[in-house]
Structure formats: C-alpha cells, structure tokens
Amino acid sequence: MRTYLTIFLTILLCLTLSACGGGGSDSPDAATTRPVLVNAGTDLQLLEQESSPLSGTASGGNGTYTYEWRANAPVVIDHPDTTMADASVMAPVVTVETSFNLTLVATDSEGKSGSKTISLIVNPINELPTAVISANTIENYAPLSYPVGVDVILSAAMSSDPDPQTEDADIAAYLWQQVAGLNVLDGVQVDQQTLRFSTSSFLEPLDVDIMLTVTDQEGGEATERMSLTLLGERGTLPHVSVSKSLSVFSGEHLPLYAEIGSDAPGNAPFTSIWQHDFTRFLNLQFAEQVRALAIAPAVSEPTAISFELTATDAKDNQMSQTLTHTVNPAQRARINDTGLALYARASNMQVSYPFDYPGQDAQYGNDRLQTTGSLQKTGRGENGFDFTRLNDNGDPVDDLSLPFSCVRDNITGLVWEIKNTDAGSIHNANSTFTWYQDEGEIGGFEGDINAQSESCELSGDQCNTQAFVEQVNQAGRCGFFDWRLPTHAELQSILHYGKDSAPLIDTFYFPNTGSSPSLWYWTRQSSADGVNEEIARNAWAIDFASGVDNFWSKSSEHRVRLVRAGRNSL
Known part of the structure; x- marks a missing residue:
C-alpha cells in the first residue's frame, strides 16, 4: 500500500514540473504556438475635416512587426512608416452623424497577423443657409403693393447655402407659410422655389405676412418674412x-x-x-x-x-x-x-x-x-374744291350772276371748258365725239375720224376729238389757244365723290354736264386693254354719273371737256 502511494506521488510531481515550463520557453516549438495580439487604442469621435493621431501596439508572434491601418472610404489615413503603428486620420465631410471602422493590422516576420478594429464617429459642421425673398412689382403701384386681380409672385431663387454638399442643389427644400393676415394660400402649392397666388376682391387694403423656410442638404434651416399690402377695391387704379x-x-x-x-x-x-x-x-x-x-x-x-x-x-x-x-x-x-x-x-x-x-x-x-x-380759298366751290369763273376774255367773274365760259381750278391751276345748251354751239353739252388723234398717246392706232356723223355741231361733218380741239383753238375759248383733251388724272380731279346723285361734279361751276344714266367723258390716253394686232383700239374715259373709269372703243361716241394747263400738271 505504501509502495503504490509513493509511485503515485512521484508521477504527480513530474507532471507538475512539466506544466510549470521546466525551461520550455527556449523551445522553438513553443514559439510557433503564440498568436499576434493587437491593441488599436480607443474609439474616436471627430468633427468633419478634423484630424486625430492613431497609435497601437502588438505582442506575440516573433516580436518583429509591420503595421497597416485600414478604413472604408471616404476616410483618409496618413501612415508614412509601417514599422510603427503611429498614423493620423482625417474625418471626411458628412451631412449627418456617420460611423466608420478603423482597423490596425500587425504582421510579424513569419507572416502571422493580428488585427483590432475601433470605431470613428464623424459629426457634420453645418453653416446655415440664407433665405431671401424677391417679389414682382406691378406697374403704377409701390413695391410690395398689389391691386385686385393680379398675380403675386414670390421667389426664393436668391436663397443660398454657403457650404453646399453638392453643386447642383444647395437648397434641398422650400416651405412657404402665411403667418399673418387674410388667408391667401388656400389651394396654393407651397413647397416650390416660387410661390404664386392671385389677389381677390375686397373693399379696404390689408396686409399679409408670408414666411419662407429654406432647408439645406445637411438639414440646416433659415427663415425670412415679407409683408405684402393687398390694396383691395379702395386702392385699385382704373385701367x-x-x-x-x-x-x-x-x-x-x-x-x-x-x-x-x-x-x-x-x-x-x-x-x-x-x-x-x-x-x-x-x-x-x-x-x-x-x-x-x-x-x-x-x-x-x-x-x-x-x-x-x-x-x-x-x-x-x-x-x-x-x-x-x-x-x-x-x-x-x-x-x-x-x-x-x-x-x-x-x-x-x-x-x-x-x-x-x-x-x-x-x-x-x-x-x-x-x-x-x-x-x-381763292374762289369758291363745294367742300374742298376751289374754283373761279372766267369770262370770254379769261378774266375772273366775281359776280355770280354774270355769264362765264371757263372755270379755273385754283388748286391744280387747270382751266376747264364750260358746256352750254346753245343750239349750233360747238360747246353744246349734248355733243359727242369719237376718239381720234394723229399724234400723242395713240397706242399705235389714231382712232376714228367719224365722217358724216351728226353727233356734234362741228363744221365738216367730222365729230371726233381732234377736230373738236382744233376748232376750239381756232376760236380761242376764253382767250386761250392751247386747249387739249385732259389726262385721266386731270379729268378725275374734278370728280365730286361727295355727291349722292349725278352728275358727280360741282354743278354751280360746271353746269350742263349732262344727266344719267351715263356721262362718259374722253381722256387723251389710250388703253392697254383691248389691244388687237399690237395696237390700242380703246381709250380711257370717266363716267361723271357713277365716278368710275373704263376703256371704250375709239369708234364709240362720248362727251369731251377740254382743258388747258395751268400752274401745275397732274
């Protein structure tokens, strides 16, 4: 019994000595079992763009280490010497409180590694935005005063953030609120950059206060107030x-x-x-x-x-x-x-x-x-016309009861032949003539001599325009010997469009012009209409019954009123 107890104690003593090391620390096999242990320090809390040193230690392994700090983007770590754990970290820009991981990895010369992770909490620094309200103006009214029936337009476009997170939208949100006065924002969109509402009708002027709140990308807010005067009926000007x-x-x-x-x-x-x-x-x-x-x-x-x-x-x-x-x-x-x-x-x-x-x-x-x-006026005449009567000698006749033979147009200077009703007179109002000229604007065709006609009082039985002109100039009407057919513009100048019945002329100065239904008078100008074989067989005439002009065959018979040039020509 004692022998067994002695053996048991001897074995127990050997095991105890073995467990205590017994010089085993110098054994290569013992070193390979030791892990690399890392200490990265405590968690950090920084403001954005703030920096802080980093440091740490390692143990275990073979005692010789290289260090590496790791972090997820956008954290930036400056670690110039990897034989040491010392480094520095820069907190990134953030809009809200944000947590990042910082990890220190230590590796010994045999490649064994250990790591330790700490937390980096970054808080934003926000410079508050500026709220600015601009208002439209209404012509004839003071700034910030609005009559009935106009649009009030308030804009926050000039609001800004001094430290925007992105360049595209420094203001993240807008809010318009009415803080005083008659409610004008019912049914109006109030979360846009621009606020628009229309003024309604009421009697007396009143004030309303509008407040703008702008929020930047980091949640910072700023407000601005503007007081508007709504003028009502009492202050709305007429148009x-x-x-x-x-x-x-x-x-x-x-x-x-x-x-x-x-x-x-x-x-x-x-x-x-x-x-x-x-x-x-x-x-x-x-x-x-x-x-x-x-x-x-x-x-x-x-x-x-x-x-x-x-x-x-x-x-x-x-x-x-x-x-x-x-x-x-x-x-x-x-x-x-x-x-x-x-x-x-x-x-x-x-x-x-x-x-x-x-x-x-x-x-x-x-x-x-x-x-x-x-x-x-120099003379007299209806409306704007200005005429003077001339006697047989071409002298003015002021006495309206005396006879006269010609009329001077005091505006154009033209002198006109006056018709009569004397039987046998070549100036008889009922005489008609074919159109004939052997020179001037004949259009390649002289016209019709009209031999044997009895439509006029000319001698020689040739009732045509040229024969009439020649006989009047031989006689010297009103002492003048340069009578001729009028141009279209000259004859039209004595038309009286203000009359409501024929003849359309001042009959006090141009009696015996004739009666309806037509009163065609020849001009001296041939017509380009009615051209046959490249010659003009027609000439222009004007109807003093209707006031219109037209072209007629040169062989047709119409009235003639002669003219002579005065101061001006038409």
Missing part, C-alpha cells in the same frame, strides 16, 4: 388705354378716344376728362367723354400736342394716360380732294366723326378743312 398717335394738318380732325376699366368689380362707373398742353386756343369737343374730338389748330411748324385723359372710378381712384398728336402747318394742296365730307358707318353716312370707323377720307384733306372753317 386706361388711349388710341394711337396721329400726324395731321391744321384744320383736320384729331380724334381722342380711350377705354376705361378696372379689375375691381365694385369700382364702376367711371368719369373722365381730357386736357391738353397747347398754349393757345384749341377747339376741343366732348372733353368729359372718353371719345372726344379736337380740331387741329393753326401752327407754323410741326407741333406735338399732348392730350391727357384722367379717369376716376367710384372709389375715387384716378389714372391718367397721355396721347400725343403731331399737327403740321396747313399746306397749299396741288391736287383736289375727293369731295367726301361725310363719314361712313355700317349702314349710314353721318357728319360726326365715327370713333368705331376711324381713318376715313372725310377725316383728312381740304374737304375736312372746309368743314372746320380752316380752308382759305
């Missing part, structure tokens, strides 16, 4: 638009007309008054109506006259607009006017100016000057 500017001559009509309205439904009716800056007398009619009429005054040089219309609505709001017309000095006309002194409407003619149908013939020229009493 006034005036007609276009005109350039006229002294004595002609100057129409003044405007349109007045308001976006405020309760601001009608309106009153108006026209005023002008002309320093002398000016005949202004209907000055207290939106449609007024002035007669252009006599001026010696082109003169701009400004007419101002002031409109007042039922709430005593006023608005003015200016219309400027240019008045030119009256000029001595070298051609006759048309004789039209009446204005046309849709279904009738009238004396007064029709504002709905502007720019008519009757508004301008000698006819209008005569109507307004501004035309100075």
Whole structure:
C-alpha cells in the first residue's frame, strides 16, 4: 500500500514540473504556438475635416512587426512608416452623424497577423443657409403693393447655402407659410422655389405676412418674412388705354378716344376728362367723354400736342394716360380732294366723326378743312374744291350772276371748258365725239375720224376729238389757244365723290354736264386693254354719273371737256 502511494506521488510531481515550463520557453516549438495580439487604442469621435493621431501596439508572434491601418472610404489615413503603428486620420465631410471602422493590422516576420478594429464617429459642421425673398412689382403701384386681380409672385431663387454638399442643389427644400393676415394660400402649392397666388376682391387694403423656410442638404434651416399690402377695391387704379398717335394738318380732325376699366368689380362707373398742353386756343369737343374730338389748330411748324385723359372710378381712384398728336402747318394742296365730307358707318353716312370707323377720307384733306372753317380759298366751290369763273376774255367773274365760259381750278391751276345748251354751239353739252388723234398717246392706232356723223355741231361733218380741239383753238375759248383733251388724272380731279346723285361734279361751276344714266367723258390716253394686232383700239374715259373709269372703243361716241394747263400738271 505504501509502495503504490509513493509511485503515485512521484508521477504527480513530474507532471507538475512539466506544466510549470521546466525551461520550455527556449523551445522553438513553443514559439510557433503564440498568436499576434493587437491593441488599436480607443474609439474616436471627430468633427468633419478634423484630424486625430492613431497609435497601437502588438505582442506575440516573433516580436518583429509591420503595421497597416485600414478604413472604408471616404476616410483618409496618413501612415508614412509601417514599422510603427503611429498614423493620423482625417474625418471626411458628412451631412449627418456617420460611423466608420478603423482597423490596425500587425504582421510579424513569419507572416502571422493580428488585427483590432475601433470605431470613428464623424459629426457634420453645418453653416446655415440664407433665405431671401424677391417679389414682382406691378406697374403704377409701390413695391410690395398689389391691386385686385393680379398675380403675386414670390421667389426664393436668391436663397443660398454657403457650404453646399453638392453643386447642383444647395437648397434641398422650400416651405412657404402665411403667418399673418387674410388667408391667401388656400389651394396654393407651397413647397416650390416660387410661390404664386392671385389677389381677390375686397373693399379696404390689408396686409399679409408670408414666411419662407429654406432647408439645406445637411438639414440646416433659415427663415425670412415679407409683408405684402393687398390694396383691395379702395386702392385699385382704373385701367386706361388711349388710341394711337396721329400726324395731321391744321384744320383736320384729331380724334381722342380711350377705354376705361378696372379689375375691381365694385369700382364702376367711371368719369373722365381730357386736357391738353397747347398754349393757345384749341377747339376741343366732348372733353368729359372718353371719345372726344379736337380740331387741329393753326401752327407754323410741326407741333406735338399732348392730350391727357384722367379717369376716376367710384372709389375715387384716378389714372391718367397721355396721347400725343403731331399737327403740321396747313399746306397749299396741288391736287383736289375727293369731295367726301361725310363719314361712313355700317349702314349710314353721318357728319360726326365715327370713333368705331376711324381713318376715313372725310377725316383728312381740304374737304375736312372746309368743314372746320380752316380752308382759305381763292374762289369758291363745294367742300374742298376751289374754283373761279372766267369770262370770254379769261378774266375772273366775281359776280355770280354774270355769264362765264371757263372755270379755273385754283388748286391744280387747270382751266376747264364750260358746256352750254346753245343750239349750233360747238360747246353744246349734248355733243359727242369719237376718239381720234394723229399724234400723242395713240397706242399705235389714231382712232376714228367719224365722217358724216351728226353727233356734234362741228363744221365738216367730222365729230371726233381732234377736230373738236382744233376748232376750239381756232376760236380761242376764253382767250386761250392751247386747249387739249385732259389726262385721266386731270379729268378725275374734278370728280365730286361727295355727291349722292349725278352728275358727280360741282354743278354751280360746271353746269350742263349732262344727266344719267351715263356721262362718259374722253381722256387723251389710250388703253392697254383691248389691244388687237399690237395696237390700242380703246381709250380711257370717266363716267361723271357713277365716278368710275373704263376703256371704250375709239369708234364709240362720248362727251369731251377740254382743258388747258395751268400752274401745275397732274
């Protein structure tokens, strides 16, 4: 028994000595079993763009190490010497608190490695944005004041973030809120860069306050407030638009007309008054109506006259607009006017100016000057015409009861033959002639001599235009010997388009012109129409019953009124 106990104790002692090392630390086999242990320090917490040193230690292995710090992007680590664990880390830019892993790896010369990971928590540094509100302006109103019926447009486009995370959108969100006054944002989109709403109608002006909140990409916020004045009906001006500017001559009509309205439904009716800056007398009619009429005054040089219309609505709001017309000095006309002194409407003619149908013939020229009493005449005549009677010697006949044989047109200077009803007179009103000329504008065809005709009172039985001219010049009508056929323009110049019945001529100075249904008078000009075998077989004539012109065969018989040149030619 004692022997077994002794053996057991001896074995137990050997095992104990073996477990205590017994000099085993010097054994190569023992070293290969030791791992590489790494200490990377404690977790870090930094602000963005802030740096911090890194350090660590290693144990185990064969005691000789190389070090490597590892991190996930975008963390940047500066580790210049890998034989040491010392390094530095730069915190990246972040928009919210963000955690990153930093790992230190140590490797001994036999390739055995160990590692340790710590946390890097990065907090953002945010510079707050700036909120800016810009507002549209309305013409004729103070800034930030808005009448009834307009759009209010507020923009946050000038808002900015001094430290944006990306270049494309430094402001991440917009929010518009009303913080005071009448609610104007119902149904309006309030999360866009631009806020738009329309002003409604109410009586008295009131203020509303709008607040803008802008949020940057890092969640930073800034606010701005703006106070707007909504003017209501009491502060909404009427709309006034005036007609276009005109350039006229002294004595002609100057129409003044405007349109007045308001976006405020309760601001009608309106009153108006026209005023002008002309320093002398000016005949202004209907000055207290939106449609007024002035007669252009006599001026010696082109003169701009400004007419101002002031409109007042039922709430005593006023608005003015200016219309400027240019008045030119009256000029001595070298051609006759048309004789039209009446204005046309849709279904009738009238004396007064029709504002709905502007720019008519009757508004301008000698006819209008005569109507307004501004035309100075040498002689007399209907509307703008100016004629003087001449006796057989070519002298003026002032006494209207005395006979006369010719008429001088004091505007064109032309002298015209006057017809009579004397039997046997070559100037008889009922005489007609074929067209014949052996020189001048014959168009390659002289016309028809018309032998044996009894349509006129000429001797020789040749009732044609040339024979008539020759016999009148032989006799010397009114002492003149240069009579001829008129041109188309000359004959048309004595047409009186203002008459409503034939003949269309001033019959006081041109009696015995004839009666309807047609009163065709020859001109001296051949017509390009009716050309046959490259010769003009027709000539132009004018009908003093209808006022139209047409070409007729030169062999047809029509009336003739001779003319001689005066101061001017047409």
